Amino acid sequence: MSNNRFLIAYTLIVFTIAFIGCKQKAELEATNKYSNTSVKNIDERVDSVLKLMTLTEKVGQMNQYNGFWEITGPIPKEGNAKMKYEHLKMGLVGSVLNVQGSVNVRKLQEIVVKESRLGIPLIFGFDVIHGHKTLSPIPLAEAASWDLKAIEKSARVAAIEASAVGINWTFAPMVDISRDARWGRVMEGAGEDVYLGSKIGAARVKGFQGDDLAANNTIAACAKHFAGYAFAEGGRDYNTVDVGTSTLYNVIFPPFQATIDAGVRTFMNSFNVVNGIPATANKFLQRDILKDKWQFNGFVVSDWGSGGEMIDHGFAKDLKQVAELAANAGSDMDMESYAYVAHLQKLVEEGKVTMAVIDDAVKRILRVKFELGLFDDPYKYCSAEREKTLIYNAKHQAAVLDMAKKSIVLLKNNKSILPLSKTQKNIAVIGALANDKNSPLGSWRIGSDDSTAVSVIEGLKQYTTNFKYAKGANLITGKASFIEELKINETDKTGFAEAVELAKKSSVVVMVLGEHGFQSGEGRSRSKLDLPGVQQQLLEAVYKVNKNIVLVLMNGRPLAITWANEHIPAIVEAWQLGSQTGNAVAQVLFGDYNPSGKLPITFPRSVGQVPLYYSHYSTGRPGPKDLVFWSHYMDESYKPLYPFGYGLSYAKFAYSNLTVNDADKANIKVSVTITNTSKIAGEEVAQLYIHDKIASVVRPVKELKGFEKIMLKAGESRTITFTLTNKELGFYNNDGVFIVEPGEFEVMIGTSCNEGLSAIFKL
């Protein structure tokens, strides 16, 4: 070909490509002109976009990258950041995580919208776990409120804040039922119970997503980690998970199903293997159960690098096989494994992944983007004006304070040492955590600012100046961060003498002890459940000189505080309560708020008992028995320190008149009367448990199947009624079929899983 001819041919090709590109972008824009966003229209719009996409672009939608450069600074010139930037322009990225700020998000969105061929907007993910800028209590603490409205509101506030800085997708709620206190991520869920965890998971989804996902202050939620992540052997994060069918269907799955019923739009799979198959490549979980059986039509994102980790698991030989296995198993979007973007196209060309698999994944992703309204306005979450409202949002601070108060659990109050009198003289406050503005913020707070919590000392100052503070000992040595291992002070006791001297001269000692906020969370498993470092020694040293101690615990998991329970007259579980920690604690200590929380997770007596949970099976050798042949320990009680559902109030409640009406087997009515026998108003969480006595698959000794939180004035009585239907009385057999079996049931209503009135009824 002569040079001229070549030039003409080349120019023609370039023009043709450009023409097709422009035409398709115009077509895409035309598809966005629908104003009615009904589901049918969304599906039509999804199809109309899919039709325009090349295989490369489809694979691009299935790729998610972490944020990667100072977006408002110069464009990256080399390395990984440069590659990601180029991929954005080429339409090879469907989502970005960990980018926030209206300016940053807009910048990235502009690159794909303006520079990629089809301009399909990105969806921006972020771990909005317990608040965003204004921090709520950690999720486990919120669960202790048993207050679904408050929990929903907390998620709502988080969504309002996150959506103001460009985020439109949170990786929450975590609905893993967690029964091993060693596992650091117990802080991120709703605790050990299926029923409570399901209700809370649904409430959080509703809070994040609101009534209208297309509104600019609602964000897509993500139920995670599908599935079994909390059952890591030894409580060691990322470890092997091996669970039986009954546990899978009756314990692990139900909270996920509840989030689907609540409309959750995305799922995240998990790092672990489930019975030998990594969750990310688990076809049974993602296709058979989630997408086929449960008909979930949102999308599944992998966990961070969980695709690539299948090589370490010994399940895939390289990233290409990772892509093949994960995509075929129904993992729609690859978070930071670089497997899909590198290999999926080739795998389709080789026939190892079908176009139908790709189209299904892409449609799911596009659907959520349409539902969020991103095609109508890709910049709708980027508002400098709304962003400004986050600097110090008094309304949001009030909301998280309310949540924080409700999350506190009163564990012990001998001789009514609490509440403290506002005129109490000579109060000693001891413990590094009392003066800490950082640790109470908890673990997941990357959207917020360090050291911004109201400390306990600051909270107490609102009530009294009659206190003195002595630290006693540092909890940590060195810095605390989300990613680095924390160093605990195991030796330095030089501050003990000052604390002991102060305690000697004081009428009452408030000791704030427990875990640092970064001692729980991802990668933070512990093999001990005691007070970390030298805190137990400090507690005992102070106790020697002053027994009048109020122990305020801060922790992200159950602690085995058996010694404290035996010796210390008052114990307040204050978890990590977020931005308003100190104010919430002070209000409880001085009685302006009457504590109403109940434990969402069992507190063991010692670490050797875990996993310890109330809803266990009976075993064939229940006890106690005289001889050794029953299920117990030689050197520790088999009972918990504080059971699930336990929590005191400054008021006192009595239960009476339990009645069961089982005339209508489809709606069995169980009533009880609760009386506030004290002189102050208070809230009680009445809990209903059942026991299916004989079943074709053994059932737990107790299962929560209803609860109601009621406020009772001093002396007031109220009768409440629960209705038990097949939903509460049935269970999944080992074929995954939900069945309801006739027979005898025991029902109990009470103040915790261990205390209440019971009756028998027949189904």
Ligand code: NOJ
């Ligand atoms: C890993 C965690 O397991 C997951 O829960 C989180 O959402 C992702 N990282 C993204 O940060």
